[in-house]
Amino acid sequence: MSRLWRASPLTYGALIAATILSIFPIYWMFVVASRSSDAMGQLPPPVTPGGNLGANIARLFANTDAYFLTGLINSAIVATTVTISVVFFSSLAGFAFAKLRFRGSNALLMVIIATMMVPTQLGIIPLYMLMTKLNLNDRLPAVIMPALVTGFGVFMMRQYAGQAVSNELIEAARVDGCGTARIYWNVVLPALRPAAAVLGLLTFMTTWNDFLWPYAVLNDPENPTVQLSLRALSDGYYQDMSQVFTGTAIATLPLLLVFVLFGRQIIGGIMEGAVKA
Amino acid sequence: MALQLDARPPATPAPRTPRPSWARLSRIDAKYSPYLYIAPFFLVFAVFGAWPLAYTLWVSLHDWDLLGSNRTFVGADNYTRLLADADFWHSVVNTLGIFVISTVPQLLAALWLANLLNRQLRLRTGWRMAVLVPNVTSTAAVAIVFGVLFGREFGMINWLLDLVGVDAIGWKSNRFASWVAISTMVDWRWTGYNALIFLAAMQAIPRDLYEAAAIDGANRARQFWSVTVPLLKPTIIFCVIISTIGGLQLFTEPRLFHSGTNAIRGGPMRESQTLTMYMFENAFAPYYNFGYGSAVAWLLFALIAIVAAINVLIIRRLGAGARPDTGGRKGGSR
Numbered sequence: 351m352s353r354l355w356r357a358s359p360l361t362y363g364a365l366i367a368a369t370i371l372s373i374f375p376i377y378w379m380f381v382v383a384s385r386s387s388d389a390m391g392q393l394p395p396p397v398t399p400g401g402n403l404g405a406n407i408a409r410l411f412a413n414t415d416a417y418f419l420t421g422l423i424n425s426a427i428v429a430t431t432v433t434i435s436v437v438f439f440s441s442l443a444g445f446a447f448a449k450l451r452f453r454g455s456n457a458l459l460m461v462i463i464a465t466m467m468v469p470t471q472l473g474i475i476p477l478y479m480l481m482t483k484l485n486l487n488d489r490l491p492a493v494i495m496p497a498l499v500t501g502f503g504v505f506m507m508r509q510y511a512g513q514a515v516s517n518e519l520i521e522a523a524r525v526d527g528c529g530t531a532r533i534y535w536n537v538v539l540p541a542l543r544p545a546a547a548v549l550g551l552l553t554f555m556t557t558w559n560d561f562l563w564p565y566a567v568l569n570d571p572e573n574p575t576v577q578l579s580l581r582a583l584s585d586g587y588y589q590d591m592s593q594v595f596t597g598t599a600i601a602t603l604p605l606l607l608v609f610v611l612f613g614r615q616i617i618g619g620i621m622e623g624a625v626k627a
Numbered sequence: 628m629a630l631q632l633d634a635r636p637p638a639t640p641a642p643r644t645p646r647p648s649w650a651r652l653s654r655i656d657a658k659y660s661p662y663l664y665i666a667p668f669f670l671v672f673a674v675f676g677a678w679p680l681a682y683t684l685w686v687s688l689h690d691w692d693l694l695g696s697n698r699t700f701v702g703a704d705n706y707t708r709l710l711a712d713a714d715f716w717h718s719v720v721n722t723l724g725i726f727v728i729s730t731v732p733q734l735l736a737a738l739w740l741a742n743l744l745n746r747q748l749r750l751r752t753g754w755r756m757a758v759l760v761p762n763v764t765s766t767a768a769v770a771i772v773f774g775v776l777f778g779r780e781f782g783m784i785n786w787l788l789d790l791v792g793v794d795a796i797g798w799k800s801n802r803f804a805s806w807v808a809i810s811t812m813v814d815w816r817w818t819g820y821n822a823l824i825f826l827a828a829m830q831a832i833p834r835d836l837y838e839a840a841a842i843d844g845a846n847r848a849r850q851f852w853s854v855t856v857p858l859l860k861p862t863i864i865f866c867v868i869i870s871t872i873g874g875l876q877l878f879t880e881p882r883l884f885h886s887g888t889n890a891i892r893g894g895p896m897r898e899s900q901t902l903t904m905y906m907f908e909n910a911f912a913p914y915y916n917f918g919y920g921s922a923v924a925w926l927l928f929a930l931i932a933i934v935a936a937i938n939v940l941i942i943r944r945l946g947a948g949a950r951p952d953t954g955g956r957k958g959g960s961r
Binding site: 355357361364365368369371373375376378382390391392393394395439442443445446447451452455458461465467468469470471472473474475476477478479480495496498499500501504529530531534555558559561562566569576577581584585589591594595597598599601602605606608609613614616617620621622 | 653660668671740743744754768773823826868882906928
């Protein structure tokens, strides 16, 4: 700590500039969301909030092209389901890789790491055909199922389980007659809670933001995710920008909230993953 | 990217109790349950990841429409047509152009930003959150917002440029300008994230290396280029590969930067249509040309592999000269 370089005023100046660049587009999104629609045609562009937010929200939810409320609910359902599933299955597999002995475990772990490099997004055409066959087009399971567990999640939980759960503890549970399932549930899962929380937050945010696959498979305009509602608003014949921006602001708000509450843990998770990966 | 593959699993203890059935059960549990625990990942990946990607190749060899009832095997036909398709090559150039002008400045800026953050700072977490916040916003929302910021008549960017005497730029109608605008939003989102990754790696560099370099008379800048950067090389390679895989598949940003019924083309003259957009345009509504779209997907896959390999070679070559003699990455992040 004491041997770190000292920050000069120049350092702070540069960081303040970076902060302004980071935050301004988000801030401005809320500014436009709070103004009337003619704010878009003003020069210089307005940079202070107006008093129109309530009216814009009312018009947004009444907009019959966007199905914004359905979009919000659908996104909440999808992101929550995927998050729970990813955390559960990743911690289970991570526990097996870190703490259980089985034939081929190293090779299988390598396969999992390799899958993180595979651009699976390029497989959406057969995926679409599969969902058509299963009669799941336009329905949420089509969005949820492919995301139920990720290689990244398994790898992250394995790394954490390796250091957070002591072998003695597992040994003791075994001697007491616990099977592996009970060891996972009673010993490992509680110890994994911090990493599970970070994985959950990252998964929730990624899933909430997902665009390409939902755009391909959810073609029914009455059953969108919130990102698809935004697309509908933005592509609309008549663009009411304050309404569009109200939509983008509301779609971003849950993510910002999560970030403000858990930013420290998210940063810790990203940085720790980087050192180990 | 040294993997820690050394986490020792505990040895399976010899069953102490002489009750045979329980012991057998426990042995079966210890031997087979691990496979059960890792099975969900492999199942989901096989069905929704690996199979679709492989099957894309099969589909690409067919004339295959939405119903798939009258699909015919056409061999490499889709590929020959694609290689003679001007719109395809147009989107290849767009994709590579956007990739280069977004990734290079992004990684350099991230290195610089990480270097700033790697100091004694007040409000340490605050600054880190500030640079990461773009990464947690909704991609679609940001693309729409930047689409307005880069508007021709009333966009804030053109207004600012006008203040310093630059004529209005058609950010959506000029090909190169649209690349710059899209790269700007990609960089806005990812620079801070990469900076934190670099920062984590920088913090693992032992301090005495800098002291030794300082004794040898190296100034700050010299220390950065001859100590920090070479030791960061594994991390830089990691970030470059991730940026390559993500960057060449760019879709949401260019798609929502444009609006209207033909936005999937990335502008009236396909100014910023990326390869993934071209795949989407052909494979889904209204054409549903699955065979042709699949051929685009596989050529994009090949392109990603080639570019990733080239990037790794370049980075390996760069700075291969000065490499301090330690690979140790001790210490955690603070």
